[in-house]
Amino acid sequence: MTVHSLTTRRLVLRLYRDLQRYGSQLQLTDKDYFRHRIRTEFTHNRDLIDPKEIEFAYKRGRTLLDRARVI
Numbered sequence: 001m002t003v004h005s006l007t008t009r010r011l012v013l014r015l016y017r018d019l020q021r022y023g024s025q026l027q028l029t030d031k032d033y034f035r036h037r038i039r040t041e042f043t044h045n046r047d048l049i050d051p052k053e054i055e056f057a058y059k060r061g062r063t064l065l066d067r068a069r070v071i
Contacts, residue, residue: 008054015061016042022065 016038023034045057 008058012042012054012058015058015065018065019061022068 019038020035023031023038026034041057041061045054048054048057
């Protein structure tokens, strides 16, 4: 693993934890569904290799947190 991929991995893991934490605080949304959806998205994107695709998926998750909305 390169330094860049380690940094990316840390950022993605932090995003995953932040999304899970955010999901546990939801009040008007089914928490189990939200957690399942997050897990499914991360599993689906686990094998991404293209840096642009990784960046897009990461920004999508960050946007969800920044806007505090469920997509």
